[in-house]
Amino acid sequence: MEPQPCQTMDNPKPLSGFAATTLQKVRNNLAFRSKWLEVNGAMGDLGTYIPIVLALTLAKDLNLGTTLIFTAIYNILTGALYGLPMPVQPMKSIAAVAISNGSSFGIPEVMAAGICTSGALFLLGVTGLMETVYRLIPLPVVRGVQLSQGLSFAMTAVKYIRKEQDFSKSKSGGERHWVGLDGLLLALVCAVFIVVVNGAGEESRGGGSDDDGGLGGDEERPGARRRRRLRRIISSLPSAFIVFLLGVVLAIVRRPHVLKEMKIGPSPIKVVKISKHAWKEGFIKGAIPQLPLSLLNSVIAVCKLSSDLFPEKNCSVTSVSVTVGLMNLVGCWFGAMPCCHGAGGLAGQYKFGGRSGGCVALLGAAKLVLGLVLGVLWQSSSHGIELAMAFRDMASKEESFVMILYAAVSLVGSSAAIGFVCGIIVHLLLGLEKYE
DSSP: OOOOOOOOTTSOOOOOHHHHHHHHHHHHHHOOSSHHHHHHHHGGGHHHHHHHHHHHHHHHOOOHHHHHHHHHHHHHHHHHHHSSOOOOEEOHHHHHHHHHTGGGSOHHHHHHHHHHHHHHHHHHHHTTHHHHHHHHSOHHHHHHHHHHHHHHHHHHHHHHHHEEEETTTTEEEEEOOSSSTTOHHHHHHHHHHHHHHHTTOOTTTTOOOSOOTTOSOGGGHHHHHHHHHHHHHHHTSOHHHHHHHHHHHHHHHHOTHHHHHOOSSOOOOOOOOOOHHHHHHIIIIIIHHHHHHIIIIIIIHHHHHHHHHOTTSOOOHHHHHHHHHHHHHHHGGGTOOOEEOOHHHHHHHHHTTOOSHHHHHHHHHHHHHHHHHOOOOOOOOOOHHHHHGGGGGOOSHHHHHHHHHHHHHHHHHTOHHHHHHHHHHHHHHHHHHHHO
């Protein structure tokens, strides 16, 4: 028998088939499709993330460093798992309840609400019931979810631009001045810049060949080529990243003392003590209003939108429901803001160029650095229109009616649950009318 060669660093043991396949899949999922567009896409969800996390930090003393670290880990893992710009957003309904209820709904209640909501989603996922729910909910209701969320984001963005904001109280103040480092004129210039660079978010923007299609004669071809080259250069600019950096620079210029107040090093991570009263308050005031929104927008609408934008990817409601559950069943015990996925964040990151899991993994790496080195952050929103455009596949007046009804009731009544119930009832009534 021949002696076996010694295992050395120069002759490493090959990975097993499963490990090699998994590693290759993770590499593919995190691979950038386009460097600057992926960087730009990473900015697409910050308009939702920053105001909510900042408001809870100011109003409820949320541990910002812990939240940054945990959401960074969520970003990196979901990017590696799904291979698409799957967002990680704060649970909006829980945040709204916390800010509006004063001292009676503090951090223990926030964490209890996040754990209860995520526990329900996790159970729906592991038992397979989420697939049944997904099949039963009609498409117009899902589109209504997306339309109402998109319009809500767009309206919030306009409100942030027009009025001064007190994030600690989640209230708008007086009208902004036209001129200044945070004036309306600067906001309009930034908005025009983003529209010029990104257009309506179409895939072919800035593309095309150098051939002008044979129209206009030889003498027009050099000019047409120059125009197409200029369009490609403009469309390749990371518009959201540039605007975000501008916002950070202007914030420091306006309040330079902020730099002196920053402390180097991560904030301490502690286990949150949750009393029986906090569990009760968190479940009743936080989890019950949040669960319908998470079910519809964070799971069902996200999976539907991902199948529209990335038909080649397998993003099941079961896996999304389980990942939302696992994130908070771990992070909330340590004081990290309850988080979920969201159709609005996915639409925003896609619009600005995010096409891979590397987009959100990059954002996660940036959060991790901030959470470990500092413990602090800033921004505003513009991805609502992209999400609201999900209504394009409504083929009949009946479907459009159900979608618009859901959106209207949700926005006016400020409740996704009421909109959902009304949408389902009207969908069934219209179906009954057809049957008769």
